[in-house]
Amino acid sequence: xxxxxxxxxxxxxxxxxxxxxxxxxxxxxxxxxxxxxxxxxxxxxxxxxxxxxxxxxxxxxxxxxxxxxxxxxxxxxxxxxxxxxxxxxxxxxxxxxxxxxxxxxxxxxxxxxxxxxxxxxxxxxxxxxxxxxxxxxxxxxxxxxxxxxxxxxxxxxxxxxxxxxxxxxxxxxxxxxxxxxxxxxxxxxxxxxxxxxxxxxxxxxxxxxxxxxxxxxxxxxxxxxxxxxxxxxxxxxxxxxxxxxxxxxxxxxxxxxxxxxxxxxxxxxxxxxxxxxxxxxxxxxxxxxxxxxxxxxxxxxxxxxxxxxxxxxxxxxxxxxxxxxxxxxxxxxxxxxxxxxxxxxxxxxxxxxxxxxxxxx
Amino acid sequence: xxxxxxxxxxxxxxxxxxxxxxxxxxxxxxxxxxxxxxxxxxxxxxxxxxxxxxxxxxxxxxxxxxxxxxxxxxxxxxxxxxxxxxxxxxxxxxxxxxxxxxxxxxxxxxxxxxxxxxxxxxxxxxxxxxxxxxxxxxxxxxxxxxxxxxxxxxxxxxxxxxxxxxxxxxxxxxxxxxxxxxxxxxxxxxxxxxxxxxxxxxxxxxxxxxxxxxxxxxxxxxxxxxxxxxxxxxxxxxxxxxxxxxxxxxxxxxxxxxxxxxxxxxxxxxxxxxxxxxxxxxxxxxxxxxxxxxxxxxxxxxxxxxxxxxxxxxxxxxxxxxxxxxxxxxxxxxxxxxxxxxxxxxxxxxxxxxxxxxxx
Numbered sequence: 026x027x028x029x030x031x032x033x034x035x036x037x038x039x040x041x042x043x044x045x046x047x048x049x050x051x052x053x054x055x056x057x058x059x060x061x062x063x064x065x066x067x068x069x070x071x072x073x074x075x076x077x078x079x080x081x082x083x084x085x086x087x088x089x090x091x092x093x094x095x096x097x098x099x100x101x102x103x104x105x106x107x108x109x110x111x112x113x114x115x116x117x118x119x120x121x122x123x124x125x126x127x128x129x130x131x132x133x134x135x136x137x138x139x140x141x142x143x144x145x146x147x148x149x150x151x152x153x154x155x156x157x158x159x160x161x162x163x164x165x166x167x168x169x170x171x172x173x174x175x176x177x178x179x180x181x182x183x184x185x186x187x188x189x190x191x192x193x194x195x196x197x198x199x200x201x202x203x204x205x206x207x208x209x210x211x212x213x214x215x216x217x218x219x220x221x222x223x224x225x226x227x228x229x230x231x232x233x234x235x236x237x238x239x240x241x242x243x244x245x246x247x248x249x250x251x252x253x254x255x256x257x258x259x260x261x262x263x264x265x266x267x268x269x270x271x272x273x274x275x276x277x278x279x280x281x282x283x284x285x286x287x288x289x290x291x292x293x294x295x296x297x298x299x300x301x302x303x304x305x306x307x308x309x310x311x312x313x314x315x316x317x318x319x320x321x322x323x324x325x326x327x328x329x330x331x332x333x334x335x336x337x338x339x340x341x342x343x344x345x346x347x348x349x350x351x352x353x354x355x356x357x358x359x360x361x362x363x364x365x366x367x368x369x370x371x372x373x374x375x376x377x378x379x380x381x382x383x384x385x386x
Numbered sequence: 387x388x389x390x391x392x393x394x395x396x397x398x399x400x401x402x403x404x405x406x407x408x409x410x411x412x413x414x415x416x417x418x419x420x421x422x423x424x425x426x427x428x429x430x431x432x433x434x435x436x437x438x439x440x441x442x443x444x445x446x447x448x449x450x451x452x453x454x455x456x457x458x459x460x461x462x463x464x465x466x467x468x469x470x471x472x473x474x475x476x477x478x479x480x481x482x483x484x485x486x487x488x489x490x491x492x493x494x495x496x497x498x499x500x501x502x503x504x505x506x507x508x509x510x511x512x513x514x515x516x517x518x519x520x521x522x523x524x525x526x527x528x529x530x531x532x533x534x535x536x537x538x539x540x541x542x543x544x545x546x547x548x549x550x551x552x553x554x555x556x557x558x559x560x561x562x563x564x565x566x567x568x569x570x571x572x573x574x575x576x577x578x579x580x581x582x583x584x585x586x587x588x589x590x591x592x593x594x595x596x597x598x599x600x601x602x603x604x605x606x607x608x609x610x611x612x613x614x615x616x617x618x619x620x621x622x623x624x625x626x627x628x629x630x631x632x633x634x635x636x637x638x639x640x641x642x643x644x645x646x647x648x649x650x651x652x653x654x655x656x657x658x659x660x661x662x663x664x665x666x667x668x669x670x671x672x673x674x675x676x677x678x679x680x681x682x683x684x685x686x687x688x689x690x691x692x693x694x695x696x697x698x699x700x701x702x703x704x705x706x707x708x709x710x711x712x713x714x715x716x717x718x719x720x721x722x723x724x725x726x727x728x729x730x731x732x733x734x735x736x737x738x739x740x741x742x743x744x745x746x
Contacts, residue, residue, distance in 0.1 A: 107468035369460065 044072025069364025164199035176200035179210035211239030312352035329358025353377035390667030398529025405432025406513030438692035485510030523557030534558030542575035569601030689718030
């Protein structure tokens with residue numbers, strides 16, 4: 026293993042994640058948002074999903090965020106607790122009873138089918154986490170006294186507000202200085218900010234980051250790199266162009282030890298070709314390719330890759346096994362409705378080792 | 387303190403429960419013979435008390451129990467985490483065919499004149515295999531424990547579970563914890579292996595170690611072999627006959643400091659009159675009564691026990707503890723499933739005489 030991670034015995038946490046979790050409302054099946062009489066409620070958020078999955082697989086995981094002390098905040102808390110994650114560093118803010126001050130973010134997500142793509146509509150203005158202030162979380166105490174082996178955050182959190190961008194910077198700085206591995210999922214969201222803003226803010230974070238996660242679009246929009254030969258609809262992905270771009274990234278930022286991404290080709294809304302590629306300390310590793318992967322719900326696939334990859338790295342698997350675990354976990358995460366993982370480590374191992382979907386009796 | 391209980395002020399765990407975890411299949415108001423779908427609730431009489439104390443009353447609680455490693459076990463473990471209860475599991479490997487299993491409880495909700503129906507599949511139940519020596523109590527109690535709870539459902543599972551309860555109670559006593567036991571007499575379970583005689587023998591030996599006893603008149607008669615009341619009560623809500631029986635209980639078991647129970651008058655499946663009483667250190671306490679519109683009655687008694695214990699653990703007077711238990715038990719019957727969805731603020735407001743006016 027090329028990556029040296031501090032020992033578990035000196036740390037209270039195997040991983041800490043910082044970010045937002047929203048309540049997601051989805052029409053059952055493939056109903057339309059504007060016509061459905063019923064919404065199903067889920068909880069999810071890019072950075073949260075990583076903490077959730079790893080807590081389920083027995084890692085000592087904590088999640089840091091800001092939640093409103095009302096039933097929606099409690100909904101997220103109850104969901105989080107089911108994974109076993111630690112919530113002791115969550116900042117709770119009072120509810121003003123109306124939502125003028127601090128809200129829990131919502132998203133309405135419709136799962137497409139056939140030629141109709143999935144639709145995600147945000148209702149995440151004025152959220153408690155977007156109002157987080159620099160200095161509000163005591164990062165020095167968290168990373169130097171409680172200690173974590175790994176810290177994960179990402180571009181969705183950073184994009185929420187100017188103060189979130191400042192908090193992202195102070196958190197990765199403190200984590201990195203204290204000796205945690207810092208991973209960052211670029212996760213560009215055009216509705217939250219422009220590419221220009223993203224590039225400006227994210228460049229300042231990179232010196233404190235060890236591992237970057239992101240798909241082809243993320244690297245273009247968040248860090249300004251160009252992937253050669255991609256068509257604008259990202260239907261087909263030339264892996265060679267992607268590799269060239271990663272080499273540019275690590276040349277520009279030599280502190281980056283690993284870069285991981287999923288390669289998704291959209292055959293149709295619910296059928297994708299799926300694989301993952303990872304650069305780790307100078308070498309590329311590619312996972313097996315899941316041809317025509319049937320998807321129940323694509324949301325959370327990238328986070329599934331990210332958490333599987335981190336699980337592999339923190340459990341001493343070989344780089345090839347790490348990319349296989351990330352790809353398998355990402356594929357499995359898309360087999361269930363909702364943003365967060367519902368599978369077991371046994372299933373991940375089965376799929377990453379080429380197991381079939383024959384019924385188990 | 388006036389309650390005669392010497393509850394430790396501090397401890398890493400406010401309460402540890404010992405009992406079986408089960409999953410309850412609930413087809414709602416449809417009887418099983420016509421059901422096409424069920425909800426799955428996670429339950430267990432002894433666990434429910436720990437879960438209610440953790441989730442509603444924000445106390446630190448644990449559950450010592452059996453966990454079979456298969457998907458139903460994982461489902462149960464996830465809900466245990468979600469309720470915030472710290473698990474102490476003795477793990478069993480499921481063979482993929484016939485166990486050891488997490489018990490299944492089939493329980494519809496009934497409706498109107500049709501009562502709820504409960505039956506079990508507890509064959510090859512992992513928890514029934516639990517025996518003295520399976521838990522390292524010294525380690526579990528090492529950070530301090532304030533209260534230890536178990537119950538008659540777990541005692542009825544096998545010849546070894548009653549002995550394990552005694553084993554746990556003795557260790558808890560040594561650590562200074564208050565020991566409670568909910569008699570919860572289940573005739574069907576005892577009939578499988580021990581019958582009435584064995585039940586009285588095992589439960590009497592358990593109660594030797596108990597400070598706080600929970601149980602209604604039927605539990606006291608069938609579980610403890612206490613003679614029934616000489617005069618029939620005027621109504622199910624009249625506590626006189628219950629208090630009369632308690633005198634016989636404490637005569638037989640003079641170390642028992644408190645006995646508590648709920649009083650229900652069942653008008654229909656969906657409509658009960660609801661009250662609660664307790665005898666604490668020689669004095670009797672009676673809650674207000676109210677009429678309940680019931681959504682799901684299962685878990686009401688455990689809800690009362692949890693609220694009553696919370697009151698005592700939080701240093702409230704016995705009178706207030708009875709009220710909190712009564713209020714929490716009442717709220718619990720408004721939720722689907724066996725465990726709480728209330729908050730301590732709601733419980734306190736209802737105990738004070740709050741109304742069901744919409745809160746906007």
